[in-house]
Amino acid sequence: MTHADWIFHGGPVHTMDPAQPLSDAVAVAGGRIVAVGADAAQWRGPATEHVDLDGKALLPGFQDAHVHPVAGRLQMLGCDLSGVHSLDEYRSVIGDFARANPAADWIAGAGWYGDVFDGGFPHRSLLDELVPDRPVFLISHDGHGAWVNSRALDLAGITDNTPNPDGGIITRDGAGKATGMLIEHAADLVSSLIPEPDERHIRRALLTAQTYLHSLGVTAWQDAAVGQALGMPDSFEHYLALESEGLLTAAVTGALWWQRDRGLEQIELFKARRERAQGRFRATAVKVMVDGVCENLTAALTRPYQGHPHELGMSLISPEELARITRAVDAEGFDLHLHAVGDQAVRDCIAALQLPEREGWDPRHQIAHLDLVDPADVSRFADTGAIANIQPLWARLDPVLVETKLPYLDEAHQQVHFAFETLRRAGVELAIGSDWPVSSPDPMWGIHTAVNRTAPSGDPHARDRRSQSEPLLPAEAITLGAALAAQTTGAARANRLDGGRGAIRVGMAADLVVLNADPFAVEATALGDISVESTFADGKPVYSRAHNVALPTVLAQ
Numbered sequence: 001m002t003h004a005d006w007i008f009h010g011g012p013v014h015t016m017d018p019a020q021p022l023s024d025a026v027a028v029a030g031g032r033i034v035a036v037g038a039d040a041a042q043w044r045g046p047a048t049e050h051v052d053l054d055g056k057a058l059l060p061g062f063q064d065a066h067v068h069p070v071a072g073r074l075q076m077l078g079c080d081l082s083g084v085h086s087l088d089e090y091r092s093v094i095g096d097f098a099r100a101n102p103a104a105d106w107i108a109g110a111g112w113y114g115d116v117f118d119g120g121f122p123h124r125s126l127l128d129e130l131v132p133d134r135p136v137f138l139i140s141h142d143g144h145g146a147w148v149n150s151r152a153l154d155l156a157g158i159t160d161n162t163p164n165p166d167g168g169i170i171t172r173d174g175a176g177k178a179t180g181m182l183i184e185h186a187a188d189l190v191s192s193l194i195p196e197p198d199e200r201h202i203r204r205a206l207l208t209a210q211t212y213l214h215s216l217g218v219t220a221w222q223d224a225a226v227g228q229a230l231g232m233p234d235s236f237e238h239y240l241a242l243e244s245e246g247l248l249t250a251a252v253t254g255a256l257w258w259q260r261d262r263g264l265e266q267i268e269l270f271k272a273r274r275e276r277a278q279g280r281f282r283a284t285a286v287k288v289m290v291d292g293v294c295e296n297l298t299a300a301l302t303r304p305y306q307g308h309p310h311e312l313g314m315s316l317i318s319p320e321e322l323a324r325i326t327r328a329v330d331a332e333g334f335d336l337h338l339h340a341v342g343d344q345a346v347r348d349c350i351a352a353l354q355l356p357e358r359e360g361w362d363p364r365h366q367i368a369h370l371d372l373v374d375p376a377d378v379s380r381f382a383d384t385g386a387i388a389n390i391q392p393l394w395a396r397l398d399p400v401l402v403e404t405k406l407p408y409l410d411e412a413h414q415q416v417h418f419a420f421e422t423l424r425r426a427g428v429e430l431a432i433g434s435d436w437p438v439s440s441p442d443p444m445w446g447i448h449t450a451v452n453r454t455a456p457s458g459d460p461h462a463r464d465r466r467s468q469s470e471p472l473l474p475a476e477a478i479t480l481g482a483a484l485a486a487q488t489t490g491a492a493r494a495n496r497l498d499g500g501r502g503a504i505r506v507g508m509a510a511d512l513v514v515l516n517a518d519p520f521a522v523e524a525t526a527l528g529d530i531s532v533e534s535t536f537a538d539g540k541p542v543y544s545r546a547h548n549v550a551l552p553t554v555l556a557q
Helices: 038-043 069-077 087-100 124-130 150-156 185-191 199-215 236-244 266-276 319-331 343-352 375-384 399-404 420-425 443-452 465-469 480-487 489-494 524-529
Strands: 006-014 022-029 032-036 049-052 057-060 062-067 107-112 136-140 145-148 168-172 178-184 218-226 251-257 281-289 335-340 366-369 387-390 430-432 512-515 532-537 540-544
Touching: 006 038, 022 038, 032 038, 062 387, 062 430, 062 489, 069 107, 069 199, 069 218, 087 107, 087 124, 124 136, 124 145, 124 150, 124 178, 136 150, 136 185, 145 185, 150 178, 150 185, 168 185, 178 185, 199 218, 199 236, 199 532, 199 540, 218 236, 218 281, 218 489, 218 532, 236 251, 236 281, 251 266, 266 281, 266 319, 281 319, 319 335, 319 343, 335 343, 343 366, 343 375, 375 420, 387 420, 387 489, 420 430, 430 443, 430 480, 430 489, 443 480, 443 524, 480 489
Parallel strands: 006 049, 006 057, 062 218, 107 136, 218 251, 251 281, 281 335, 335 366, 366 387, 387 430
Antiparallel strands: 006 022, 022 032, 057 512, 136 145, 145 178, 168 178, 512 532, 532 540
């Protein structure tokens, strides 16, 4: 008998396998799980590595069903505002970055939050003061807007009289002057002028993003924007290159970006890409943006925004066109990954997913974000068999929600905010995605908020007492078991990886995470304090708190 490479013992093993949910030992050989429970001891050999959990918990590696790794890491390498949350801190970070990079033609970055600014939107005047001589382009934390200075507006030819582009808004003040806030596709007018990072820079970003995600226990993910999207470079070739060099240690599902200005002919490109991506990186999904976000009034609603009686938001794709897209994409065997925030967008997605069944086709269609779901649509959602791709870290009463979102929503809309338990109870399968860099990719932070409906204590964007103590719609909290399932087996299904990953079961890939505490043994309010001790992908260690995995020197420089 082949001996085990690893045997884990001495702590609780939460398998996420309903047939054997709890065990106390696991044996791994050749990158696969070969025994769970008492049988693990039989695989002991002279070269077997023994991991004494010492009471710590072993779980399947976490999976992220909606993430943007390249954007996340490029943000961290640029003018990164994601770690601070005040106007003075923004001023300091932007000024310091500009001074530290005098040769940079552009000052580019991301991560600002609207609640920091009066009225929820920034103004170019601060950027003009800090960086008067070079263009500045800073993407909002949610990716649906950009803050630019006057130099950037001039280079893009944007004046006070420039009409709004299709699918975008050039924000203007009461006098009709452009403020430097560009919403949705209006940001493309400036981002298209910024030179794309070179190949080395992109590959470094992707590889360091992988290391970061491994440090959080994430062993697989769905990249929710593979293609020229959101002002970010196309990551497709870079995934293939890293895999060919043996550097891609995660299992990755690519959601190929649907270009609004192109038609059904782009499906042929998607098919060609799917044919080329058949290894650790697979391009099996198609991402379609249906609306925007509530904070800038671009999420598509069934009723007008409060204070804006004629504003229903923005449907980036008409219901008729969306139905044509979903039918064509489904017919070619791709999974649909639909961005829908507002309840009208969700309703349009549900209608578009009323698709004919085909023998042998097991679709993993999903609707992502789901900030607002009309109660009348919940059962119809369940009937489609689509997955609810949720971002639980958003479901708390933080300043962003309280100050820049809730004021725009009527009472009825506020009462259906992030209705996770309602969806789950109706039979809708849940999968958790972080949407990093929109929010932290730390799975335990997301699980904490899914269970408590409050913010974890370490989140820099929820320092106020209310965020951490007063739950948002507590009846919509889900159980710890449901949250862990959504971050493992549910996400694996959404990622079309459930055939071999997502649970601790004999024959499955040995994607594993060791946590420093058992989630089922701590108070619910302490879930966000749990951290990762080590991570294994296909039976190989890819992160250790004691010995952090270093990057290859050639790519780390």
